[in-house]
Amino acid sequence: ARRVPVPALPPGSWLGMLGGGQLGRMFCMAAQSLGYRVCVLDPADDSPAGSVADRHLKAGYLDETALDELGRLCGAVTTEFENVPAQALDFLAQRCVVSPAGPSVAVAQDRIVEKGFVRECGIETAPYAPIRSAGDLRAADPKLFPGILKAARLGYDGKGQATVASVDEAVAAFESFGSVPCVLEKRLALELEVSVIVARGFDGKAVAYPVSENVHVGGILATSTVPARVSQDVAARAEAATRKIAQALDYVGVLCVEFFVLADGALLVNEMAPRPHNSGHYTIDACVTSQFEQQARAMAGLPLGSTRQHQHAVMLNLLGDCWVAAGGEPPWAEVLAFPEAKLHLYGKTEARAGRKMGHVTVVADSLAHAVHVAGQVARVVG
């Protein structure tokens, strides 16, 4: 039986966060704004979340002394990255509320399990085959080529993936990944990529945010435009599929599902994230309740807030590449000279290419204006 926060954990209580990255940081800020105190468990010295938390337990995710302390201090604990070891969540669940629960996180941790789960829900994915050996590649349906070989576990931002034109290329990629379990997915011509974020409470009530239209460059999210420029039918099907997955998982917390939209209107689930998502950062500036505030509300057993979007929005990710191009700090005063631009920096000291350093959300009364200003901001940050 799972632990439930009854009565709800009121503001002033401690909430726990496993992980110290930018998602944890934005969670801390939202929870603190509601009056909570946040304890972050993360091994790094100067992590984005650790530096704003009320308390930072500097320890590994499997350090039982630290997990025990976190579980005793906090009424509820959540996570900001899906690769948190399942044992850590199980250990914590003996001591406090954990949301999302270990089994929900486990589904999203493994592409083979994840795709199987989505299909069991009656929702389509790209054509794929689970790959556990080079023999599985040789036996795979030739229609899966050209394909993408993706390591089943621990991939993010396009890491652990290889585009493969033939069986021989796929075997070479499989061996270069260390022969770990993978999925071979057909490479599709994508019309668009979209995502839906839902928040679901312990009572099973779920709320959904508007559909976000996402552009990836090199496997990393570059921009999110909201609301997505898709038909009402596509938007409704994406929301329904996301709600169905959340319900099937008996999920509690914030869940993001990423989709591919094909030219014929087909909607395929790409993957899910058991946490707030980069494509939902716009909710901080453009919605009544941010995805991070929803995460705090859900885990504390409080009613969920309104997901209503009050401004059109375009979010631009700021990768370390902007620092490299500027030869130092990008010209922030020029960014802030756009009155529609909301700047968020994550407090990371070292800018590396491909590293998520911050984001800008452009908010406006029309989507056309938000898109226009976002283009100007993009030119400023290079």
Ligand code: ADP
């Ligand atoms: P990650 O976990 O790194 O985000 P994804 O599976 O979401 O991995 O892949 C990253 C990006 O690569 C996707 O957002 C999409 O742009 C592209 N991509 C992934 N799979 C396919 C596919 N089967 N066909 C075409 N593009 C794909």
Ligand code: MG
């Ligand atoms: Mg992805």
